[in-house]
Amino acid sequence: MPTDCISYQNSGYFSSLMNDYLDQKNNLYSLYNRFPKLENFEDQILEKQSNFDNNNRPVLVSVLQKQYLNVETSALTKQNIEDLALPNTFTVTTGHQLNLLSGPLYFLYKIISTINLTTELKAKYPSYSFVPIYWMATEDHDFEEINYFNFKGKKFRWNTESTGPVGRLSTKGLKDFFEVFALELGSSTNAEAVKKMFQESYLNHDNLADATRHLANVLFGAYGLVILDADNSDLKRAFIPYAKEELLHQSSHNLVLETAEKLKNYTIQVNPREINLFYIEDTLRERIILENGKYKVNHTKIEFSEGEILALLENHPEKFSPNVIMRPLYQEAILPNLCYIGGGGEIAYWLELKSFFAAAKVTFPMLLLRNSVLLATKKQAKKADKINLSWKDLFSKQAELLNFKTKQLSEFPIDLSPMKEQLQKQFEALYEIANHTDESFIGAVKAQEVKQTKGLENLEKRLLKAQKRKLSEVLQRITDLQNELFPNESLQERQANFSEFYLENGADLIPAIVNKLKPLEQNFDIITLP
Structure with missing residues (x-):
């Protein structure tokens, strides 16, 4: 069985919005800046170069150097951090939650997509430098989403309480x-x-941010990955003007709603609040609400006048945290970023933001769907060969796959469509006769047609069921193999943790994936491991 790939659009696991985005449908053109093709990056570089405030670079470098003080840092990562001070250096960024032990496998694929794209860009545009950034979602507060991982079908959950930004969690x-x-x-x-x-x-x-940085650095430091914790007062100084605009004018709300209207035929990923900022402390992250001229912190007694909240913003910007609508703007304001790499859900909400970025006069990044991967062993590939299964077959929904293989393996046709067509022709002749006689006869003909068609459909179902019993042994092998590769009839990358595969492959696991993935190709890769 060849180590092959299947397009995202044909995998059956991507939303209609993502399929249309990948197909560059006309109705989505206005929602993104440039489609992520290698040749399009030159114009993106020039636009970001003219738009980005290079005064933010020394601050960014200083913050990163402080965050890496106690981290065993590779020479390439050190060089990448230093290069960020230079006006010809740009970033490619992915973001991810602080999932325990990295969470699902796709954490790896997001970062490797980011690393590999910078490699391609360096080869294409040698007069520039490109740095892969992992933006840690340290300010998120949905602990229930990140406090577990799955290992060999078992869920391992960290049972503790968290009410503030997860990066600060002990x-x-x-x-x-x-x-x-x-x-x-x-x-x-x-x-x-x-x-x-x-x-x-x-x-x-001591905290989840430092722990996650260490883990990501162990896995990817050799590739020059730079890991950023943006829950930082110095970085947020550059965000003050945008936060002030949000507090005073709430411009993001209407702009994002207008864009979301253009996506009304799809599932809307996020809806904006009137104010898209949180107030944060170590054990608190709550929405800021404007009521009767007062800025209130939801679910608390904390409130500010306009003057008080603007003074707080100026003196303590670290107490303001962007939500899902404002976070992308914060990221693009402080990073010389060209491209954001994310999953389908992330790209979907970024598509709601372009007009908001235009109003803020910040360059909208290119949006690249991360690589998706199915890891299989040589043993599993041989099993698939023995039962004549293609990768396309294995990506099918299980019920559809078993029906298809039953019909394919049966020594006689199970599909009774020819008989249904023959029956339909017979009834067409009867309707012709019925049209020349009493109207009541037409009703009798119709009733017989429904009855006999339903009878054939029931026979077809019973025949399929009988053949499934006869072929139960091979169908069970098919089921077992698909369940191994698609746990819980879902994508492996959304279920399994990397540690499961590290047990078998050790330090060879990451290089095997890095060597395979091509981020600008729209393929769901199948990687066969030993």
């Missing part, structure tokens, strides 16, 4: 969690490597 208590997880890992060389990663990331760091 890692205290993860020692007990680790002891349970370590038992599942076993004692192989690769298992010990995973244990070491977990211990050094989560047990040797």
Whole structure:
């Protein structure tokens, strides 16, 4: 069975909006700046160069150097951080939540897409430098989304409380969690490597932001990845004018709503608030609401006059946190960024933001759908060969796949469509006769047509069911294999954690994926591992 790929559009796992975006449908042209093709990056570079405030660069470099003070940093990452001070250096960025032990596999694919795109850009545009950025979502507060991961079909959950920005959350208590997880890992060389990663990331760091930075750096530091925690007062100084505009005029609300109207035939990913900012402290992240001339912090007694909240913004910008609508603007204001790489849901909400960016006079980045991957072993590929399954077959919904293979493996046709067509012709002749006699006869003919057609359909279903029983052994093998590759009849990349594959492949896992993925190609890659 060849190690092959299937297009995103043909995989059956992407929304109609993403399929139309990838097909560059005319109705979406106004919602993005440039489609992510290698030749389009030159104009994106020139636009960002003319628009970006280079005074933000020394601050960015200083913040990153402080954040990396106690991190074992590769020479390439150090160089990339230093290069960010130069006006000919640009970034490619992905963002992700602080999922425990990185969460689902697609965390890897987002970052590798980002790294590999910078490599392609360096080859195409050698007079510029390109830096891969992982923007840690340290200010998110939805802890229930990130406090677990799946390992070999089991869910490992960190049971603790979190009410503020997750990046500031203490890692205290993860020692007990680790002891349970370590038992599942076993004692192989690769298992010990995973244990070491977990211990050094989560047990040797005080908060979730530092822990996640350590883990991402261990996995990707050699490739020059730069990891940014934007929950930072110095960085937020550059965001003050945009936050002030939001507090005083709430311009994002109407602009995003107008754009969302253009997407009304699709599922709307996010809806804007009147004010798209949060107030944050270590154990608090709540929406800012304007009521009767007062700025109130939702679910608290904290409130400010206009003058008070603007003074707070000026003196303590770190107390203001952008929500899903404002975060992209914050990112693009402080980074010399060319392209954002995300999953389908992320790209969908970015498509709502272009007019808002235009009003803020910030260059809208190119939007690239991250690589998607199915990891398979050579043993699984051989199993598929033996039962004559293609990758396209395996991407089918399970019920459809089993019906298809039953019909394909049956020694006689199960599809009774020819008989249905023959029956329809017979009734056409009867209707012709009925038109020349009493009207009541037409009703009798119609009733017989419905009855006999339904009878054939029931026979077809029973025949299919009978053949499934006869072919139960091979169909069970098909089911077992698909369940291995698509756990819970879902994408592997959304279910499994990288540690499961690290046990078998060790340090070879990341290079195997890096060497395969081409971020500008719209293919769902299948990577066969040993």
